[in-house]
Amino acid sequence: MQPSSLRAAPVEDRRIAVAPGQASLTGGGGQTAVWAYDGTVPGPTLRLRQHEPVRITVENGLDEDTTVHWHGIRLPNAMDGVPGLTQPPIKPGQSFVYEFTPPDAGTFWYHPHADSLVQLGRGLAGALIVEEREPVSVDRELLWLLQDWRLTKDGQIAPGFGNMMDAAMSGRVGNVVTINGGPPADQKVRVGERVRLRLANASLARIIALRFEGHRPIVVAIDGQPCDPHEPDGGRLVLAPAMRIDIVLDMQGDPSKRYAVTDDFYDSLAYSLANLVYDTGPPLRPHPLDAPLRLPANPLPAPDLAEAERQEIVLQGGMMGGGKLAGVGGMMGMGMPGMNGEAAWAINGVSMTGDGHAGMAPQFTLKRGTTCHLTMRNQTAWWHPMHIHGFSMLVLSRNGSPVPHRQWQDTVLLAPKDMIECAFVADNPGDWMLHCHVADHQMAGLMTVFRVT
The missing domain is CATH 2.60.40.420 (Cupredoxins -  blue copper proteins)
Known part of the structure; x- marks a missing residue:
């Protein structure tokens, strides 16, 4: 038995x-x-x-x-x-x-x-x-799934998906942001409680940077993978499209007071996403919960950096200064690229447009069990959240500086001109996508495939 x-x-x-x-x-x-x-x-x-x-x-x-x-x-x-x-x-x-x-x-x-x-x-x-197999020490859990919509004056979804300006620049950023499908609303909280807030950015292109007025969010997981608990740089949580961040908030505000949660990613376009609103009742407890913040580790295979196979992908294209498009093999005028499924971007000189199809030639092939040390270079003037299918990557460095807190990610945000080094064990066989999760960029060529045999 x-x-x-x-x-x-x-x-x-x-x-x-x-x-x-x-x-x-x-x-x-x-x-x-x-x-x-x-x-x-x-x-x-x-x-x-x-x-x-x-x-x-x-x-x-x-x-x-x-x-x-x-x-x-x-x-x-x-x-x-x-x-x-x-x-x-x-x-x-x-x-x-x-x-x-x-x-x-x-x-x-x-x-x-x-x-x-x-x-x-x-x-x-x-x-x-x-x-998790065992419950985590928090009083309650919240989920904010964030979506960004481009709506017309009569509240309908605007036409014009895939236009050239979106495709070759920052993507289809909208004019309405929702939390869990509705307009941002007050989030009622209680003094002394510990809340796990799961944040997920399901936008087409909008990058979100959240600040929690009067509070100190502690990051406990990124893209579903536990990390060393830490406060984000400058107290600001940056979520690119497709990224998730789990935070723990100890509610230490004043009873009946409101605290704004603002998104200030885009210069001069900051807005209030939501408010934490404290009730007037007594504190749940007199002092913050004295329980560990670290989440249990997931069974991710550890990369063997000493024996790693090195691969590099270079992101190219997009609109540059002067209304020019940096095409593959040089500068092109604004006429065709990025329109009607034409390529506006490339990875290592190759543009794969659309959603994927049969017979896509792999950019590189890895033997099963090999550690891949992957360098991603952004040679464009735009931000790109690069998403890997089938794996999580340990982020090693950004522009030569080590990345702390042992962060595993499936979607890594590259700022213009960024160079990021990651590593993963190729333990999952098949042909896997690697693409920008700004949907316009993916559809206009910022996509590739690698093979694990």
Whole structure:
């Protein structure tokens, strides 16, 4: 007889329907036509258990192909959701069954990888939380899934996806930000409580930088992976599209007082995202909770830097000064690149446009079990959150300076002219995407593939 700890866990069955819907994004009573998972924006928060298998059937009620990418989950290649590369797209009226066992606890999310720019921009995104095996010492947990929308005056999603200016510059940044699908609202808190706040940026292009007035957020995980608990530089949390950050907040404000949470990433465009509003009741406890902040480690293989294989990718292209496009092989005029699926960007001189397809030649090939030391150089004038599928990368250095706090990330933000060194163990076979998560940039060529054999 098997010991109970070795018995196969029952497979949890879930279903998600993808279809057009309506959402109240601005809170004024008006409805916006969206595309939604199970009729809600964002889609339902999927809560899974670490090391326990799940089977998720995705039904496509759109009139175009779709897939689902389980962002940040280290899963088998055939479940990764890239049309053509890892699976046939889910045709209208058809379904696809995703089966995987999440190895890591943490904050992840799910979204399409077909017609990514339009499908994400119309609302298809949802949080996926893999719970730790043992509960974490906090009083409660909150999730803020942040989305950015470009809406017209009548509250509908603006047309013009994939225009050249967005494609070759900063991407489709919107004019409305929502938290969990609605307008930012007051977050009620209590003196003395400890809150775990899971932050996820599901925007197409907007980079978000949060400051918590009167509070000291402690970062405990990035992109689902626990790190050394630390205060962010200058108290500012920078979340690029697709990134997640888990923070712990000890609520030490004054009763009945309001504290602003502001986003000040873009110069002179700071705005108040939300407010922490304290109730008038007595403190939950007289002193901050005396419990460790460190989360249990996930089973990530440690890179062997002494034996690592070195690879480098160089990001090229985009609009430069004087209205010129830095094309592959030199400067090009503003006419064609970036429009109608034309390339505006390249990696190592090669532009892969769209969402991925069969027969994409790998940029490099790694033998299974090899440690890859990956250098990413941003030669462009724009910011790029580079996302790796199938792996988490240990971030080693930025512009030659060591990165502290042992940060593992699946989405690494490169500022203009940045050079970042990362490392990961190539223990997951298959053809894997590596691309910018500004959707316009990916669709216009800032994407590549590598192979693990």
